[in-house]
Amino acid sequence: MPRFSVSRPSSLREAVERLSSGEGVYPIAGGTALIPLIKKGLLEVRELVDLSSVRELGAIRREDGRVFVGGMVTHSELVDAAPWGMRNVLRDFLRNHTSPHVMNLATVGGSVASSTSSEDLLPVLLAADAEVVLAGRDGDHSVSLEDYLARRDSFRAEMVEGVRVRYVWDGWRFSFSKLSVSVRRMPAFCVVVGARVSDQTVEDCRVAVAFADGLRPGRLRDVEDAVRGKRVDAVRAADVEDAVRRSIRPAGDVHFPSEYRRKVTSRVTALMLSEVLGA
Numbered sequence: 001m002p003r004f005s006v007s008r009p010s011s012l013r014e015a016v017e018r019l020s021s022g023e024g025v026y027p028i029a030g031g032t033a034l035i036p037l038i039k040k041g042l043l044e045v046r047e048l049v050d051l052s053s054v055r056e057l058g059a060i061r062r063e064d065g066r067v068f069v070g071g072m073v074t075h076s077e078l079v080d081a082a083p084w085g086m087r088n089v090l091r092d093f094l095r096n097h098t099s100p101h102v103m104n105l106a107t108v109g110g111s112v113a114s115s116t117s118s119e120d121l122l123p124v125l126l127a128a129d130a131e132v133v134l135a136g137r138d139g140d141h142s143v144s145l146e147d148y149l150a151r152r153d154s155f156r157a158e159m160v161e162g163v164r165v166r167y168v169w170d171g172w173r174f175s176f177s178k179l180s181v182s183v184r185r186m187p188a189f190c191v192v193v194g195a196r197v198s199d200q201t202v203e204d205c206r207v208a209v210a211f212a213d214g215l216r217p218g219r220l221r222d223v224e225d226a227v228r229g230k231r232v233d234a235v236r237a238a239d240v241e242d243a244v245r246r247s248i249r250p251a252g253d254v255h256f257p258s259e260y261r262r263k264v265t266s267r268v269t270a271l272m273l274s275e276v277l278g279a
């Protein structure tokens with residue numbers, strides 16, 4: 001390992017100050033993504049800001065129909081607490097985690113800040129209408145997770161204090177699906193789909209995928225709009241598949257070329273939607 005200093009702030013304000021103190025300063029949460037990058041020489045680090053003593057980042061609390069989950073809450077703690085009404089999705093997220101050791105270390109803030117397709121938590125959070133709470137020198141503010149992912153570089157100087165997600169999902173059915181062939185590789189796909197049906201009509205729905213544009217996860221609003229308000233028996237799987245195909249431009253790699261990812265994501269999303277609609 002190269003040499004660097006480590007600071008251990010005890011408050012969020014102190015952490016933000018350290019982060020703003022110049023080039024080469026990075027927060028470290030679980031370290032599962034950051035340490036390999038440093039070891040491989042892919043990141044030049046002058047100082048790591050260890051977030052483990054920042055109490056504000058460990059909180060999970062209800063706030064007006066939403067729930068706040070602090071940036072240092074681990075993937076395992078999140079699923080144990082199952083703090084909002086999508087328990088089956090959280091359980092399947094954990095069941096599909098490639099590494100039991102990693103899920104005890106990896107954090108919500110680390111997943112959000114990493115902002116890439118290997119973070120299975122991101123489609124889950126996108127489907128849960130998450131907003132990201134950011135703390136910077138000028139104070140706190142929130143942006144939708146979609147906006148955060150689209151403009152990731154604009155938020156480099158800010159800390160992910162946590163995420164806020166919608167708490168109540170009465171009457172909704174959700175489904176999570178992922179295919180991964182190796183711990184070290186990007187998954188082939190990861191999809192979260194949800195819908196609320198009333199009188200055989202799709203009242204509302206959510207479609208979120210790991211590979212929406214390159215390596216950026218995203219919510220497929222065009223697909224949601226095409227389905228919302230339709231009678232269940234009028235939602236054709238072939239049309240959904242086609243709509244997903246037109247909405248995504250996934251990155252490819254040696255295991256899963258872009259066109260393969262596009263095909264499999266479209267097909268799986270259509271099947272998952274049929275399942276949650278009970279069609």
Ligand SMILES: Cc1cc2nc3c(=O)[nH]c(=O)nc-3n(C[C@H](O)[C@H](O)[C@H](O)COP(=O)(O)OP(=O)(O)OC[C@H]3O[C@@H](n4cnc5c(N)ncnc54)[C@H](O)[C@@H]3O)c2cc1C
Pocket residue numbers: 026027028029030031032033034035051071072096097098099102105106107108109110111113114118119120121158159160161183184
């Ligand atoms: C073997 C292995 C298997 C894995 N399997 C899966 C899997 O199945 N599913 C899955 O979703 N993920 C998986 N991952 C990915 C891993 O879980 C994530 O990369 C992890 O969520 C990152 O969280 P962390 O707390 O370890 O972040 P760190 O490594 O500490 O940090 C990651 C990045 O986020 C920044 N950061 C961290 N916290 C904050 C904050 N609060 N504010 C601002 N920036 C911050 C850091 O500076 C760094 O740039 C796996 C990783 C490994 C090594």
